[in-house]
Amino acid sequence: MPDLSPSYDDSAAGCGEPVxxxxxxxxxxxxxxxxxxxGLGTFGSDHAPPEEVAAAVKGAILAGxxxxxxxxxxxxxxxxxxxxxxxxxxxxxxxxLWVTSKLWNDKHGEDExxxxxxxxxxxxxxxxxxxxxxxxxxxxxxPPGCSVDSRSPxxxxxxxxxxxxxxxxxxxxxxxxxxxxxGTSNMTIPKLNLLxxxxxxxxxxxxxxxxxxxxxxxxxxxxxxxxxxxIGYCPVGSPGRPQRDRTPYDTVDIADPVIVExxxxxxxxxxxxxxxxxxxxxxxxxxxxxxxxxxxxxxRCAVTEPLAEPDMRAIARIDRNCRLIKxxxxxxxxxxxxxxxWDIDGEIRT
Ligand SMILES: NC(=O)c1ccc[n+]([C@@H]2O[C@H](COP(=O)([O-])OP(=O)(O)OC[C@H]3O[C@@H](n4cnc5c(N)ncnc54)[C@H](OP(=O)(O)O)[C@@H]3O)[C@@H](O)[C@H]2O)c1
Numbered sequence: 001m002p003d004l005s006p007s008y009d010d011s012a013a014g015c016g017e018p019v020x021x022x023x024x025x026x027x028x029x030x031x032x033x034x035x036x037x038x039g040l041g042t043f044g045s046d047h048a049p050p051e052e053v054a055a056a057v058k059g060a061i062l063a064g065x066x067x068x069x070x071x072x073x074x075x076x077x078x079x080x081x082x083x084x085x086x087x088x089x090x091x092x093x094x095x096x097l098w099v100t101s102k103l104w105n106d107k108h109g110e111d112e113x114x115x116x117x118x119x120x121x122x123x124x125x126x127x128x129x130x131x132x133x134x135x136x137x138x139x140x141x142x143p144p145g146c147s148v149d150s151r152s153p154x155x156x157x158x159x160x161x162x163x164x165x166x167x168x169x170x171x172x173x174x175x176x177x178x179x180x181x182x183g184t185s186n187m188t189i190p191k192l193n194l195l196x197x198x199x200x201x202x203x204x205x206x207x208x209x210x211x212x213x214x215x216x217x218x219x220x221x222x223x224x225x226x227x228x229x230x231i232g233y234c235p236v237g238s239p240g241r242p243q244r245d246r247t248p249y250d251t252v253d254i255a256d257p258v259i260v261e262x263x264x265x266x267x268x269x270x271x272x273x274x275x276x277x278x279x280x281x282x283x284x285x286x287x288x289x290x291x292x293x294x295x296x297x298x299x300r301c302a303v304t305e306p307l308a309e310p311d312m313r314a315i316a317r318i319d320r321n322c323r324l325i326k327x328x329x330x331x332x333x334x335x336x337x338x339x340x341x342w343d344i345d346g347e348i349r350t
Pocket of ligand 1: 069286291298
């Protein structure tokens, strides 16, 4: 551990001792690389400005986090880069960190993939990324913060041939040494089957929505069965997401009686039960918080006593198949439903 005295962080002080990162479980990727089994989400959306997210990144690393989930579209990589520079000055070494970034949807084209990756690297002040993801399989642009009814004029469905062109550009990033691994996000089994058939470099992870009310057991088993690690986003059920991303049918994980009862018994917040369940089930959760008390509590979930087997079984039974991030803005035709994006009947919609 680096010397972090006198207090390990100005903002996280008072939240207890930092967590020893060597105690945090690791996921072994098919390349043999070890990825910390919990990371910090960095999507501030409408509620956390870049400075606040960057302060959380600094505080979280000094509190023991070693895995960050970033993306160019989150609009804060330059501030996070400044925070990284500060923690490096305080004795953290680059190779101790696992930093992911993502290619945004309007940058899938020729020349744009390398340029976007280099922009993220420059903003983050790094010379390589541990992981670079294709953020969505659809190249459809929409401005940050737009309404769910917004559609990009040139919107297209998933076209595998085009996706493979983007994937070849991603593979090139590995060859150039700009990124150590590449992966996918928001993919489905039919799309991954095609990618696995045609890729020269297989995705090392698939980032997907995973929380107790949306467990995606089939996709979860599929990716693991193919040597791909599942990264779970919205692990707490994204209680802070903007109103425009909510529907009357959405359920609330942290209000589920099973989660609430386990939390009460353990004396923790229901969010912590969701995070603990995720790590123990085998996905890598990336909970977001800018509050030191909460992000430290989430990390501690990974190193404290596991949930009892009956609790794990009880949580397995509360799956509601409730997808929160439906992706409506990616639809490409009128009169479509967001379900068309997710290949629910095993067919890729065109
Ligand atoms: N690949 C993709 O397409 C994709 C999509 C969505 C998200 N993501 C990634 O996943 C990350 C997480 O998703 P998310 O932010 O939507 O949802 P989330 O992590 O499920 O929920 C975050 C919310 O939960 C609260 N929270 C977290 N830990 C808590 C605790 N211990 N106690 C009480 N409240 C707690 C936070 O409130 P406070 O701030 O008040 O603590 C925050 O409002 C994002 O930041 C992003 O990095 C990726």
